[in-house]
Amino acid sequence: MTTTTQDNLYDVLSRRGLVSQVTDEKIRERLSEPVTLYIGFDPTADSLHVGTLVPIMVLAHAQRCGHKPIAVVGGATALVGDPSGKTESRKMLSREDIDYNARCIAGQIANIVEFNRPGEESPAGAVMVNNADWLTKLSWIELLRDYGAHFSVNRMLTMDSVKSRLDAESGLTFLEFNYMVMQAVDFLHLYKSLNCTVQMGGQDQWGNIVMGIELGRRVAGADLAGLTMPLVTKSDGGKFGKSESGNVWLDPKRTSPYEFYQFWRNTPDVDVKRYLGFFTFLPIEQVNELGALEGVEANKAKAVLAYEVTRLVHGQGEAEKAKDSAGKAFGATQDVTGEAIPHGALAASELGAGIGVVQLLVNAGLAKSNGEAKRLVTGGGVRVHVRVVSDIGQRVTPADVKNGYVLIRVGKKRLFRFDVR
RNA sequence: GGGCGGAUGCCAGAGCGGCCAAAUGGGGUGGGCUGUAAACCCACUGGAGAAAUCCUACGCAGGUUCGAAUCCUGCUCCGCCCA
Numbered sequence: 001m002t003t004t005t006q007d008n009l010y011d012v013l014s015r016r017g018l019v020s021q022v023t024d025e026k027i028r029e030r031l032s033e034p035v036t037l038y039i040g041f042d043p044t045a046d047s048l049h050v051g052t053l054v055p056i057m058v059l060a061h062a063q064r065c066g067h068k069p070i071a072v073v074g075g076a077t078a079l080v081g082d083p084s085g086k087t088e089s090r091k092m093l094s095r096e097d098i099d100y101n102a103r104c105i106a107g108q109i110a111n112i113v114e115f116n117r118p119g120e121e122s123p124a125g126a127v128m129v130n131n132a133d134w135l136t137k138l139s140w141i142e143l144l145r146d147y148g149a150h151f152s153v154n155r156m157l158t159m160d161s162v163k164s165r166l167d168a169e170s171g172l173t174f175l176e177f178n179y180m181v182m183q184a185v186d187f188l189h190l191y192k193s194l195n196c197t198v199q200m201g202g203q204d205q206w207g208n209i210v211m212g213i214e215l216g217r218r219v220a221g222a223d224l225a226g227l228t229m230p231l232v233t234k235s236d237g238g239k240f241g242k243s244e245s246g247n248v249w250l251d252p253k254r255t256s257p258y259e260f261y262q263f264w265r266n267t268p269d270v271d272v273k274r275y276l277g278f279f280t281f282l283p284i285e286q287v288n289e290l291g292a293l294e295g296v297e298a299n300k301a302k303a304v305l306a307y308e309v310t311r312l313v314h315g316q317g318e319a320e321k322a323k324d325s326a327g328k329a330f331g332a333t334q335d336v337t338g339e340a341i342p343h344g345a346l347a348a349s350e351l352g353a354g355i356g357v358v359q360l361l362v363n364a365g366l367a368k369s370n371g372e373a374k375r376l377v378t379g380g381g382v383r384v385h386v387r388v389v390s391d392i393g394q395r396v397t398p399a400d401v402k403n404g405y406v407l408i409r410v411g412k413k414r415l416f417r418f419d420v421r
Numbered sequence: 422g423g424g425c426g427g428a429u430g431c432c433a434g435a436g437c438g439g440c441c442a443a444a445u446g447g448g449g450u451g452g453g454c455u456g457u458a459a460a461c462c463c464a465c466u467g468g469a470g471a472a473a474u475c476c477u478a479c480g481c482a483g484g485u486u487c488g489a490a491u492c493c494u495g496c497u498c499c500g501c502c503c504a
Contacts, residue, residue: 262457299456
């Protein structure tokens with residue numbers, strides 16, 4: 001993992017379509033020497049999701065190019081919360097919650113990026129820090145005295161992130177306005193404490209990154225730089241990272257490796273090449289080759305994508321199982337006995353008198369409510385084994401057990417196997 | 422501090438006393454077509470129930486009315502303008 005290559009990080013990212021903007025035209029030269037760089041992560045949940053996979057990949061690429069990555073957990077940000085945020089606003093979290101989330105997130109990042117082990121410091125070993133550690137110690141007066149004069153509100157008002165909010169209906173609160181101040185202070189702090197000179201982040205972080213660079217220059221005469229990654233979008237404009245069951249998480253308890261694999265396997269044709277570049281470490285030549293496949297062939301590329309990403313996040317064993325199970329279930333054999341296929345036990349005694357399909361759908365988690373299950377049946381989307389069920393009163397009986405299991409399918413892709421004992 | 426406007430379902434956004442579980446669009450799900458793709462067409466999209474029906478829901482708390490998402494009062498939050 002830590003093999004240092006001759007590749008320049010900028011070239012690597014650029015070839016993979018991972019560079020959106022850079023603050024310094026000479027970023028390439030800057031990266032020809034090992035540097036310390038950082039990306040921030042939001043600890044608002046105890047798991048990251050596929051959207052946050054991009055920054056993790058970027059940290060890993062940086063490490064492979066010999067740089068030292070820092071993952072910054074935005075504990076301070078989560079501590080103050082965010083009342084705005086159209087959808088589920090960042091909830092105000094307790095210090096304990098944040099620490100817990102940070103540990104979970106660190107574990108997930110550690111699957112892909114190599115962290116320093118206690119006691120042995122390697123030059124490119126990643127470290128994780130929490131900005132609550134320094135931001136909570138900073139007093140209001142100190143902040144104003146040391147940094148206040150270095151922030152130009154005029155300048156801040158020109159930032160896109162601010163401008164868009166000023167005329168938006170929701171407005172912009174002072175609290176949110178201060179996020180960029182906090183993030184700027186973070187950058188300065190990391191520069192001073194760890195000699196971190198490069199910050200990376202999603203395209204939406206551009207303004208915050210720039211503020212940090214400017215603060216560093218004014219306060220410490222530092223020469224800092226930033227690079228942003230494009231936001232991951234779906235070609236059809238939909239939100240990336242959502243599936244039938246909501247967010248696609250990295251935590252196997254939230255999103256099973258099988259579902260995870262399926263999420264990637266179902267990538268639209270036009271997005272496959274981009275995703276291969278973003279979410280796998282396959283050499284760029286192979287990415288281009290796979291990405292060039294057209295028509296039915298594109299499915300091969302999707303299978304590779306799904307396998308590779310699953311392997312990165314859940315390990316080879318889980319990836320193999322998911323691939324194998326999915327391959328059999330969707331292949332000519334329609335074999336659904338795979339280990340990774342969602343399944344559960346069903347007592348033979350329970351089945352004796354027959355169980356309503358609706359009930360089974362809910363038990364299997366294929367429908368959230370009886371109503372939804374009924375709608376699915378009425379819509380012709382439910383099958384027991386291969387037979388379509390059209391009557392919501394239909395019961396599944398021992399006669400439906402084949403080879404020791406009852407298979408319930410919803411649509412073409414979702415299925416659940418009840419192993420009867 | 423004052424004036425005005427606003428708060429509706431996953432999101433956006435109609436409704437402005439009964440016909441409202443709430444138009445329309447997006448999203449999502451199911452069907453058709455396919456390649457576990459896209460585009461397109463159709464349907465569904467609060468909960469319980471076989472159904473009748475019942476329950477929950479239009480920022481929060483009360484009130485008026487036979488009847489309220491709709492009217493009134495107070496509160497909370499947001500926007501705009503004035504100071």
